[in-house]
Amino acid sequence: MTRNRLQTKVMGALLLVMLAMMVVVGLSSMVLIREFSVRSATEHTRTAAEMIRLSLTEAMVNNTIDRRDSMLRRLAQVNSLNEVRVIRGEWVIKQYGEGLPMESLADAIDRQVLASGEPYFGVVGGLFGEEFRATIPYMASTDEDINCIVCHRVPEGVALGAVTLTASVDQMKYTGMIMALFLVIIMGLFALLSIIFLGRLLRPLMETTQEISRAASLASSGDFSQRVRSHSNDEIGQIANHFNQMADAITHKLTDIRDHVARLVNTVPDPQANLLEETATTVSGLVRVSQFKQAIEEDQNTDEVFFRIRDILLTEFKVAHFSIYQVNREKRLINTVIVDGTPSAPLRWCCPEILEHSNVCRAVRTGHAIDGLENRHLCRAFDDEALSGGYHYLCLPIIQSGGVGSVIQLVVMPPQIPDLCRHRPLISAYLREAAPVLQAKSLMSSLRESSLKDAMTGLRNRRFLEEYSDSLVAQCKRRQVPMTLMMLDMDYFKTVNDTHGHDAGDQVLRDLAGLFHDYLRESDLVVRYGGEEFVIILMDTGAEAAVAVADKIREAVASHPFKVAGKELQKTISVGLASYPEDAQAFWQVLKYADVALYAAKERGRNQVVRFTSEMWPADGEY
Numbered sequence: 001m002t003r004n005r006l007q008t009k010v011m012g013a014l015l016l017v018m019l020a021m022m023v024v025v026g027l028s029s030m031v032l033i034r035e036f037s038v039r040s041a042t043e044h045t046r047t048a049a050e051m052i053r054l055s056l057t058e059a060m061v062n063n064t065i066d067r068r069d070s071m072l073r074r075l076a077q078v079n080s081l082n083e084v085r086v087i088r089g090e091w092v093i094k095q096y097g098e099g100l101p102m103e104s105l106a107d108a109i110d111r112q113v114l115a116s117g118e119p120y121f122g123v124v125g126g127l128f129g130e131e132f133r134a135t136i137p138y139m140a141s142t143d144e145d146i147n148c149i150v151c152h153r154v155p156e157g158v159a160l161g162a163v164t165l166t167a168s169v170d171q172m173k174y175t176g177m178i179m180a181l182f183l184v185i186i187m188g189l190f191a192l193l194s195i196i197f198l199g200r201l202l203r204p205l206m207e208t209t210q211e212i213s214r215a216a217s218l219a220s221s222g223d224f225s226q227r228v229r230s231h232s233n234d235e236i237g238q239i240a241n242h243f244n245q246m247a248d249a250i251t252h253k254l255t256d257i258r259d260h261v262a263r264l265v266n267t268v269p270d271p272q273a274n275l276l277e278e279t280a281t282t283v284s285g286l287v288r289v290s291q292f293k294q295a296i297e298e299d300q301n302t303d304e305v306f307f308r309i310r311d312i313l314l315t316e317f318k319v320a321h322f323s324i325y326q327v328n329r330e331k332r333l334i335n336t337v338i339v340d341g342t343p344s345a346p347l348r349w350c351c352p353e354i355l356e357h358s359n360v361c362r363a364v365r366t367g368h369a370i371d372g373l374e375n376r377h378l379c380r381a382f383d384d385e386a387l388s389g390g391y392h393y394l395c396l397p398i399i400q401s402g403g404v405g406s407v408i409q410l411v412v413m414p415p416q417i418p419d420l421c422r423h424r425p426l427i428s429a430y431l432r433e434a435a436p437v438l439q440a441k442s443l444m445s446s447l448r449e450s451s452l453k454d455a456m457t458g459l460r461n462r463r464f465l466e467e468y469s470d471s472l473v474a475q476c477k478r479r480q481v482p483m484t485l486m487m488l489d490m491d492y493f494k495t496v497n498d499t500h501g502h503d504a505g506d507q508v509l510r511d512l513a514g515l516f517h518d519y520l521r522e523s524d525l526v527v528r529y530g531g532e533e534f535v536i537i538l539m540d541t542g543a544e545a546a547v548a549v550a551d552k553i554r555e556a557v558a559s560h561p562f563k564v565a566g567k568e569l570q571k572t573i574s575v576g577l578a579s580y581p582e583d584a585q586a587f588w589q590v591l592k593y594a595d596v597a598l599y600a601a602k603e604r605g606r607n608q609v610v611r612f613t614s615e616m617w618p619a620d621g622e623y
């Protein structure tokens, strides 16, 4: 297309110029030939007129003027002349009469020439009219050899008569047209040769521009394989060579970049794929992975990291069905963090056994990706209903501290499999970046957990209370629910130590800690406050209900045989309790009141539950 347009333009312009030149040369040659012919005819008629005048004068001198008509008729038969006519002027008519009929005035030009004494030369009937006419006056003169005044009684300088000669202009027209045609043909030939020559000259340019245009168009869509042939050794050939060098350099560099980035996402580059597009897609994917890494590093905990993975799966990879599992390697349990985008949703895509026995999960057991996209029966733990529903799966383990810390399970229907296969390297790149961050965050949280735990009983410690007391109160305030704090203390515990030793005392405390859980809910918190003192926080529970719970615990302890050095001990506890917001608005004040109530329980003889009342605390007392 490019070639045609450029060639048409150049050739069209050349043709127009040539045509204009042919018209101009043709017309101007015709005008020039006419001008030349008119001048030539003028000279010839002047000569003929002079000869006629001399003949007439001679006839007058020889007195043969009366036979002039035969001379004039013979003249009229001269080939090149159409007409020869002699006319008499006014003075001659006056002296000699009208003369022959052929000598009378014929037209206005005759009269004008006789009156003015000026000759008339011209073509009659348009630019290339019918004929050339010359009407030349004979003036009375005394200067010449033959004095006119001798015979004519006329003043000197008047017109005695005139001769009119007309000649055909056919020859002139014919010659003019032949000449013009000749020049036009010459010009046409010249134009044709010019076009052929220019066409040959332009061909390499046309072919090179066409090939560069095609190659550039392919390159703009990422295909740099097209090369341009060099059609000449001039600048056009150089342009072709430079283009090829540029394409080679781009291909080389892009291939390098593509191979490097492919290595970063663990893929094998497809040599058939569009080089530019493939590289750009992989690079932009890597940029997003790097941004993801930066973001998760600043996240607070593993949950936030999992939420980011969830968002990426939903928005970037358009995977609607997936599970994010977290593995408790110590207890060999699995916890569902997110299912199909919903946090803490019930298990959907695997059999429930995996929750209790993490090794049932093939990805956890083997530590490598489980590709259920081709063979759906690879993992037996995949949910039966999902299997019969036609779902396929891909489970990608996230390795933390040398073991599987989490598993991302992607679930798709057959039409989405090609997309998932295409995205798999990038998803894996995201997970590779997430692995060390998840590892660091779980380590941090387990460190934190252990710093908030009492090593001996496994219960939360006093530091935990110090950190979370505000948020516990805030929770109750937001949900507008009560909370009751129980302060427990084993009665006469010192005697255990004293009688059976410190280790036995420790064992009794561990036993006591184990007893609490049977009477509490998941949401309740047990804290080893210090020594043999415990704090139990009953969430969503008012004082009345809490007293009942405390009594049950007290009874359970009283009837529990504590095994110490092969013997069984019977021990009791005293409990004091106070409630938020009924007794106080501040956490530590409620705890103080619970302590006061405990003191009262001890005072009242131990092995009892005492609820705090305002009388136990002086009105102006500070806690």
Ligand SMILES: Nc1nc2c(ncn2[C@@H]2O[C@H](COP(=O)(O)OP(=O)(O)OP(=O)(O)O)[C@@H](O)[C@H]2O)c(=O)[nH]1
Pocket: 489, 490, 491, 492, 493, 494, 495, 497, 501, 502, 503, 504, 505, 506, 509, 530, 531, 532, 602, 606
């Ligand atoms: N074995 C063991 N003993 C502890 C621990 N923490 C505190 N104790 C002991 O628990 C005893 C507490 O005694 P006291 O506070 O005097 O009270 P009690 O003997 O329990 O008597 P009452 O509380 O008044 O009923 C002390 O002897 C402490 O040394 C611990 O972790 N292990």
